[in-house]
Amino acid sequence: MLDLNRSERRALSAAVFLVGLAALSRAAWAPSSTDVQWKSVDPLGAGGSPRDEVATALAREARAQTPLEPGETIDLATAPPEELRRLPGVGPNLAREIERERAARPFRTVEDLERVPGIGPTTLARLRDRVRVPGVAALKAPALPGERPAGGSCGADLVDVNTAPANVLETLPGVGPALAGRILEHRSRHDPFRSAMDLEAVSGIGPSLTSRLASLVCTR
16 A cells, blocks of 8 residues: 555546546547558559559660661651650750750751750751651752742642741741741732742842752742
8 A cells, every 4th residue: 555645645546537537538539440441552643553663764764775776767756755865966855855846846857956955957967867757758858949849739748938827937947937927028029939049039048048948848
């Protein structure tokens, strides 16, 4: 028997009462085992296991490091980043720039790659025979200045400079909104263009740009 004075006995009794009250409250309010439901949580939030995600990432990186086979080309319109990175000199950053540019304005020709920041004439020359655009050959023999398609007709991959609207003219290499506007103004004030050579009459178009456009445009 503990030798407690009156105050100590009262304090002990109060403590025992409080412990008992807490036990009763816990029993009354705690959920039963049947009420508890456990849910598995996907740590990646992507519906796949971490192992699957890692395996996919490793496979993509391995594909990006796979050199092109002789004669193999990459489709600029649809190639994912790991395919674009297989091109010589194209790393992750440049692959993202290519994706961003084609999303803003689809590539019509291989030469459109020059619109991509980080791709200049030297890089374009290195990539020219390694890429393709649907409906356009990867390597295209340049037409003679002013040359028109056989029969005077326009092929599906050519831009008719006499009828094309401004947004279509802007898809041509070296032609921006300002130059497209001058082409529209010139053809509205003068006779229709008879050949690519006539484009030199437009302010801002010289022999060099005319030569680049000769194989990409036509006149009806």
